[in-house]
Amino acid sequence: MAAAEATPLEAAFEKLATCVKNQQHKKALKACADILALAPGDEDALRCQVVAHMQLQEFQPALTLLNKAPLSALPLGFEKAYCLYRLGQIDEALSVVAAALAAPDLEPAAATPLLQLQAQLEYRRGHSKDCINTYDKLFQQYKADSLELKTNVLAAYVAAGLSAELPDLMAALKVKPRDSFEVAFNRSCGLVEAGQLGTAEGELRMALKTGRETLFEEDLAEEEVEDELGPLSCQLAYVLGRMGRPAEAAEIYDKLIRGTATLSDESTRALAHSNAVADAPHRLEPGPQNRKYINSATKRLEALIERPGGGKAAAAAAAAAGEEGGAGSVGALAGLLARHTPAGSLPKFVEGLESRLGAGQKLQLLLNLGLLYQVGGRADAARELVGVLAAAPGGSADPHVALLSAAVSLSQGKTVDADRTLEAFISSCGSGAPGAPPASAAVAPSLMRAQAALEAGNAAAAAALLAGVRDEAVALSGAMVATRVALYEQMNDPAGAEALLDAAVSTWKARSASDPAAASGLGWCLSCAIGLKLRLGKLEEAKQAFKQLQSSGAAATAAGAATLARLARACALADPASAPGLVGPHATAPSAATLAGLDLDALEEGAVGGRAGAGGKVGGKGPDLAAGELAAAARAKRGGDAMDVDAQPKVKKSRKKRKPRYPAGYNPEVPGGGLPAPNPERWLPKWERAEFKKKRDKRKREKDAVKGSQGAGKVDEDLDRSNAPAPSAAKAQPAKPMLPPQKKKGGKK
Template sequence: MAPKAKVNPKPSPSSTPPAAQSVPLEDLFAALHHHAQNFEYEQAARVADQVLAIAPGDEDALRCKVVALIKSDAIDKALSTIQASRHLPIQLRFYEAYCVYRQNKLHEALKVLDGQERNSMILQLESQILYRLGKMDACMESYEKLQRFKIDSLDLKTNIIAALIAAGRSAEVQETMDALKVKATSNFELAYNYACSLIEKKKYAEAEQQLLSARRIGQEMLMEEDYADDEIETELAPIAVQLAYVHQLQGQTEEAIEAYMSIINRNLSDASSLAVATNNLISLRGTKDVSDSLRRLDRLIEKGTGARQFQLANSLDFKLSTRQKESLYTNRLLLLLQANRLDQAQEVISALPEMFPDSVTPVLLQAALLAREKKVAKAEEVLIQYADKFPDKSRPVLLARAQIAAAGGHFQISVESLSKIPEIQNMPATVATLVSLQQRIGDFGSAAAVLDSAIDWWKNAMTEENKLDLIMQKAAAFKLNHGREEEASQLYEKLVKSHGNIEALVGLVMTAAHTDLEKAELYEKQLKQLSGLKQLNVESLEKTPGARHVEDQVVVEIMATCSIKPGIPVILKELEQGSQFFHQGASLRVTGKLQEYSVDTAIAVIIEDDVSFNIDTRHLRDLAFRIGSYYQFIGELLILPEDSAILQARVGRIVDGLDINLYHQSLQLRRQFEVELMNSRVT
């Protein structure tokens, strides 16, 4: 700042210090300029006070004092100076917002900026605040406005790329870098950010090479600027942490743990990198070494002051992003639950909603604690209230409610929760889960309706990976298992005609044996004409898709909780000691003529080709037993002493219309199909 000539006013002796009166004002401004140019901010602030003592309300002196205090990290003093000057016609709102931002009062800082003209300085600060708050869409809007000012700053361009990645828009990074005329080699921060975009796109090998390049660029740049070795290591610590994270993502667990431990043990002065490394290490360990993991987190999370229950150590509240801070608290809470320290877990949960008001994580963790305390109904209530209040955030909440309800045996509530998420209704994982839950309730009609609805949806779906065949195959098997042979036969026939699927052909023969013997015999001939299955595409058979939906892993977890296995169809004579089917808990489907039935014990005896077998029917409802009729049961095999066995049935039905001989032939063909398929895989 150039020296500023001023006409000396005549202040009263009582208001002006003698030392200030003896120095001409222009000399004070010259000294102020000298200290500012030499980064001597504490001295600059003192000289500014001298100027203000002579000329109270001087705008230049006041601005210089505020900036000098900020530059010397005297944020509280700077804010006090601004607040004491509010009666003056001087615009200091930008500096006030910056001071509040530095105090980590992010929402308050945004309020201070309200109503201000969006010049380049305001937009840069606003973008940083929004970035720290995790409001990435709004942050990118500010950066887009900022680009209209044509500011040629590499730091600004680096921040724009970082915000783009944090907003989940990694696919746009290369295009944006081209538009900004920067390359990944421009500086090590850009190289690092570009590597992060590759990680988001799951290009881990490329990301690793880019991180190594970032480290090399950083070492060269910092050495040229005469940084000491320990300072270079601290500056490049984020790259080291991200390299360890790439190892973690690639399944290289030992390498990742070793890298994280190396970073932690070096005790670098970069507190944020140490915190991220610690948190990642704890996530990688999972439930192992819970006590040690808690001790490590306790060094990062401490009791708060005033109204705040908790705060992060080492100024981490200011250095970490909202998502990173939330991850630290979440991991600590999960560890407390694992250690059964429920009182401490409750303390953390009660603090989280205020700390992370825009996140669904606090309510999910609250529900997890309630479920751990066996308060399943309360957990369900908390989640549905949140979902109703914030419908735009309801999806993960409803999925969590479905999982908790299913685990607690509240299958109808689980169904209702999943049914409130229309965008996943026809995904294979959701369909399988809903069908399984409806079966648990005993509502087989609704289960069939779910499958029918999914078939209709996939018929009209314009997607690259259409799941119609998969859904039809599952629907046909379900309908066959629940006495809807005609519907099952129609589905299998459509599959055979559209794709010539071998498994569908076997299913068609089995279902037609119930409803249309002529059709069954016709298709059975097609099976017999297969010559060793040599022309089968084994790889395509091995890649038969399963019911999964990676975006909603919780649905798959519900399936694990609620899955009802269809049962492997077997002939009674196959159930002998040493058979592949004769093992504890085997899920089987058996068919035979009812020979005996005990009302007292609910034990049914079926016979087939002179082989009899006992069925425990205690869990079956609304099934009439008639001696001489044919029955089919699905259940689990219970091995008894002396190698006898009984089937604990969970599904049963009368199959008097079944051609038992044709059914046996189709099973034998299926066995042949499986054996030859396995042989073809071996060769």
Template sequence: MQNQLEEALESIRGQEKTPMVLQLESQILYRLGKMESCIDSYKKLQKLNIDSDDLKANIIGALVAGGRSEEVDATLSALKAKSSKNFEIVYNSACALVEKKKYAEAEEVLLNARRIGQEFLMNDDYAEDEIETELAPIAVQLGYVRQMMGRGQELIDEYNVVLSRNLADASSLAIATNNLIALRNGKEVADGLRKLDKLISKGNSEKPFELSNGLDFRLNPKQKEALYSNRVLLLLQANKIDQAQELVSALQEMYPKSITPILLQAAVFVREKKVPKAEEILTQYSNKYPKNCMPVLLALAQIAATAGHFQISSEALSKVVEIQHMPATVATLVSLWERLGDISNATLVLDASIEWWKNAMDGERNLSVLMPKAASFKLKHGKEGEAARLYEELVRSQGSVEALVGLVQTAAKSDLEKAERYEKKLKPLPGLKGVDVEALEKTSGAKHVEGGTHVAKMEISDEVKKAKAKKRKRKPKYPKGFDPANPGPPPDPERWLPKRERSTYRPKRKDKRAQIRGAQGAVSRDKHDTTAATSGTGAGTSGAISGKAGQASAGSSKGGGSQSALAGNAEQNKGSSKSRKKKSRN
């Protein structure tokens, strides 16, 4: 498909730049992702003053896709399309607001675009399914806007409805799938992988991975990168490290200037417990592209801090100039330097941040957070003078009671006169005027300083002593006939346990001797017969087992037959012995 687009573009290069040729060239360049050339071609068309809503919508769409959303307002004014009633123009202008992260305004414009589109398509006698298909991009974009506004959970059902009805175009379905996976936040990993596997397939040696359904030419590079990136994250969560590494390697070739593949590669290395490699590639990228590397530096700081490499973490975080003096960043840096034992660097971070916020226009709020923490930190590390100066400055500028208390406590260690002077500014606590201090010192537990160090004993009144003396002790009740002087042996502690669970329990042995029943001669003959029958049965059964399974029943019947025959012989022998006994009596 790409080769065909390249051939089509090459075929019109030598032709005259008529409006039709320019429009065709712009569309081909848009499909190829060459947004700058596409925008240039559309600007040539714009100079021809062609009054076409489709052309205006395409120009706005190209500006948004090319990352030049800030030019949309001026272009709309130049095209006289600010109050347009074309839902595609309104939709593209909403996309420009989305790129600027003005989500509330974008939501209003998208709702307006949907309303205009419904009215327009209904007037053209479109069916409900056709209207839903035409307006699917607006519905998906509206869902994304609400997702960015923190209303994502209510959109899961809406995304599922869009995907189940399958009425939208392929690009809208792909975006809805991607947004739904992101909305689940790591849940239902297997289902997410199944959905993405339908969109992403392996290609050839030149292009290891590609998107199905022509999505490579319907989605812009940012959208395609998001699809691939989410698949890497799902593979990591599914513990399919090899597949994730394969896709990440391809992404670095497909998007060499993007930060996302580097971050994903670092995540794969961390998952493989190769933290030094992750730190190495992040450091290399930050040195190569120092301007737009804040996410890389933050990732490096986090990975290094988690691994206990506090030096690397503090150095990486110190390079993030954009958030250098934010209270959270300052707190993290101070903690890292403190763990490294470098108190001087930690103090420098605090002092630099305080000085920066003093010169800022709206720094009072952050100063009220940073200065008490800085004073507490300096007091902790033996810098009472600097801590007292910070507290004193807070008292003068803000009149904070907490700062005044901190100042009194800090100054009491180095400058008692200052501590007493500021202590007088503290308001007395209510309810303490009627308290007799001398009486408190004489109460139980108080130490009396004037007459020497001793603990005052609490005086007990005579009434309390009499009440204690009147209490009589009740004699314990013993069982009938029990003599407490001679209690005898203690009861068995295991008396409540069952006999089988007691330590003294010994089970009875079974009598292994043969049971003699009947006359002695008959018993010996029975034993002999039983032994013979058993040997016959064993022979038949063993033959059956050694053969096939189908022959097992035949072998058993043979054994059974031999046993019954022997039993019959035994009965005959018994009968003959009885007859002999009767004859002898006669």
């Protein structure tokens, strides 16, 4: 008996099943439309239509279907929350997930994907602690044990600032970096957060090697492998930049940005653009040599942001127009963002980045764009963008926003506005108000205020600002102490420098007991304190400080030896009896053979005289290394001038000062010599200078030339030599007679 023919609805469903099996999502949408034409409102067809839209990255049509009947009444919370997540609506997605998890008839099989999505949403929202709690619930209540979940837990711990706990966590989860390159990547991120950059570089290189081996085994092409490993390469470049190897970092960034194949991960490409700017400070210096790089980098970052009213297509078109039209359109985006971005929100990024980037990453990208505006001479655009960032969530508590605002004011000569901006931010740090920045955030603005005061020539204000830094770890660090001591000496305030060094010595001494690396800082502070006390005439205190230097073990270093020599010379002048006991334990007595041919008197005076020439001006009243006093003391010990009775005084020959020879037209009394200012583009090749004019092509110059047979036109017959008459006989010259051959002189006969 022949089988009954399938109905049109059954045939449509068979066609849909074939499309789903073959991953033909566009054809599946057409099959769903055929089914709905035959059976309007069919739930199975509508659900397949939603999934097909999601597979094609068409989340808005899928969300529209989910919000309409009859799907709106079905338990499709996971699909709806995922569409909201991919559309960048994180808070709405979290609300949908929470409502779905609170359903009384929720099955455990449906709860697992909802909890995984909830953890991902909490991670994107920046709630790392909540994300970790959700993963703990998955592991403990639902017995989840996949490697992907374990990898995500490592990322959550790094984002929560718990990188120190990663080794114990990996041991508890029974995962190792060699299990997958994703695990090794998250482990390296934890090492970067912990400051172990060298170990992180090794982990990243091992992860890249493991990833290439794994992906090549899956028969992926080389370009696909490099695309999959793009995040690892970007992280390696970041680590190399932090380690002071910008050339290697720039090479990796260049491959990621200008490679033959464009990275499929838009977030990695965006971070590569931003980090390439941050790791190349020499390319941001003002000057014609960096103008092209700054313009191109600005256009690349502007292309990542959605232009208000245009979406992704408008952003791409604007970027292309910017590439062709030069610098005219660069910076116009800042004005659009200032007019159309609502207060309390960040500007939207292009599709694909809006949901992938966190709020901190978006803020950092916009800050780098503002920096490019500022160094590129677009101060107005930078100021408009700073206004948008200051009104964004967390912008007022970010010190980088305040620093950028002050930098823009300083570039426009508004020193008072810049100082007020920084002062207002510093006063808000550590105030305890909701959303106020922590006290540690005031360090960078304080340093910038001090730098601005120094550039204005106000050393006293700079010293007071540095003294007001409340972070003890920074206030008594080696660089800060050295800077403040230099400022005190510049202001002729040795007492302030002495008090600062004493406080630094106490702090570093307490630190050296638990931190072996603090011994070098303690040695430096003690050496500076000894030199300062010698200049102030406090010899006994200098001796006590040197004993502390001995106990710390820094006296055996080269700096310690120089400090000992300085202290010994001062003791030889003020307290000769204590000098041998001070130097003896550290100096080996020379042998008799070494001392046999030495003139000690000449050596002593020669050393003192050499020191007088090499040393600088010595202030203070104490027995420091003043060459004149030591020379007088040496002569007094040998009986004064009685030793030099028979010697004739040496008269120093005066050299005639050579008159300087100036170039032609140079006037030394006029600033710049009266010569015109040099061309700032003189270091550029000629074809890159503004005044260069391209020569006209020779082929174009000869394009309009008359061509044809030569001599075809009428010419002057007087110029034709063929018609010239033959010379007459009267004018012919007589022939010269033949001369007999002459003998050459000196030839052989």
